[in-house]
Amino acid sequence: MTRDTPASGPGPHPGPGSAPHVPGDRMLNKTQVAEILGGDFKPETIVRRWRTWGLQAHRIGKQLRWWESDVYQWADSRRI
Numbered sequence: 232m233t234r235d236t237p238a239s240g241p242g243p244h245p246g247p248g249s250a251p252h253v254p255g256d257r258m259l260n261k262t263q264v265a266e267i268l269g270g271d272f273k274p275e276t277i278v279r280r281w282r283t284w285g286l287q288a289h290r291i292g293k294q295l296r297w298w299e300s301d302v303y304q305w306a307d308s309r310r311i
Contacts, residue, residue: 258291258296259302260295260296261278264286267306285305286302286305287301
């Protein structure tokens, strides 16, 4: 980076194949995702099944996190 090039600031960055996140979007932990999905989902089920379901997650250290907008979009796409 040169001196004239502005540094990119912190903020949510869309991953490959995902839409840009809305301002104010927050990252959720497994308990929060389970609450949004409702039903009989336990947080441990979210951690075991997210790949199978195709629910994009991000690893922050040893923890998994999900963008709130991604969770709602994923749930909406599976409505019957």
